[in-house]
Amino acid sequence: KAGVTQTPRYLIKTRGQQVTLSCSPISGHRSVSWYQQTPGQGLQFLFEYFSETQRNKGNFPGRFSGRQFSNSRSEMNVSTLELGDSALYLCASSSGLAGAKGTGELFFGEGSRLTVL
Amino acid sequence: AQTVTQSQPEMSVQEAETVTLSCTYDTSESDYYLFWYKQPPSRQMILVIRQEAYKQQNATENRFSVNFQKAAKSFSLKISDSQLGDAAMYFCAYRSVYQGGSEKLVFGKGTKLTVNP
Numbered sequence: 001k002a003g004v005t006q007t008p009r010y011l012i013k014t015r016g017q018q019v020t021l022s023c024s025p026i027s028g029h030r031s032v033s034w035y036q037q038t039p040g041q042g043l044q045f046l047f048e049y050f051s052e053t054q055r056n057k058g059n060f061p062g063r064f065s066g067r068q069f070s071n072s073r074s075e076m077n078v079s080t081l082e083l084g085d086s087a088l089y090l091c092a093s094s095s096g097l098a099g100a101k102g103t104g105e106l107f108f109g110e111g112s113r114l115t116v117l
Numbered sequence: 118a119q120t121v122t123q124s125q126p127e128m129s130v131q132e133a134e135t136v137t138l139s140c141t142y143d144t145s146e147s148d149y150y151l152f153w154y155k156q157p158p159s160r161q162m163i164l165v166i167r168q169e170a171y172k173q174q175n176a177t178e179n180r181f182s183v184n185f186q187k188a189a190k191s192f193s194l195k196i197s198d199s200q201l202g203d204a205a206m207y208f209c210a211y212r213s214v215y216q217g218g219s220e221k222l223v224f225g226k227g228t229k230l231t232v233n234p
Binding site: 003031033035042043044045048050055056058088090092094096097104105106108109110111 | 150152154159160161162163164167208212216217218219220221222223224225226227
């Protein structure tokens with residue numbers, strides 16, 4: 001069973017640009033979550049999508065947005081990049097049914113390393 | 118809001134010995150889940166062990182076990198017979214059951230574990 005796939009793995013952008021990151025979840029998983037990982041702030045929750053609907057959202061500015069497609073693939077976008085957006089962006093997928101049939105385990109991708117110059 | 122604290126930024130252990138990683142959390146909720154995730158240098162995070170708050174019995178997974186003290190809001194991870202492959206960042210995480218089915222995790226800052234041969 002293929003794992004969570006994130007693309008691109010590495011990218012470099014300059015301030016003011018925008019970036020789109022992609023995440024393909026494990027087959028059959030309906031939930032995708034995004035986290036930002038930095039040395040200073042650690043892992044911070046960005047948002048979560050389940051069956052194309054945003055189910056939860058973290059405390060990030062409106063420059064950070066996401067969406068989920070009918071095949072459960074998800075994208076996140078960051079507009080008007082700032083130096084502080086440099087981070088590892090992790091995507092995680094799950095069945096999305098933690099309260100019912102799922103175990104609640106999140107399966108993480110290897111991340112997209114964004115550097116903003 | 119819930120918080121998770123890992124007070125040991127770094128720990129080291131000799132191969133074959135036992136090490137305990139600490140985690141405390143703050144919550145006013147009575148039911149929740151706690152997790153330990155491992156992030157090796159390759160960066161893909163994987164679940165190590167999971168504990169449901171309503172279960173008094175401590176979870177175990179092979180060489181990994183937890184000491185869950187609900188009243189003290191403490192959730193430590195014990196690794197027995199440490200192996201070189203256990204070297205990684207370890208993150209403690211909390212998940213509320215009162216967030217509309219969302220699987221959002223609140224992470225601690227992590228503990229870097231070094232295993233010495």
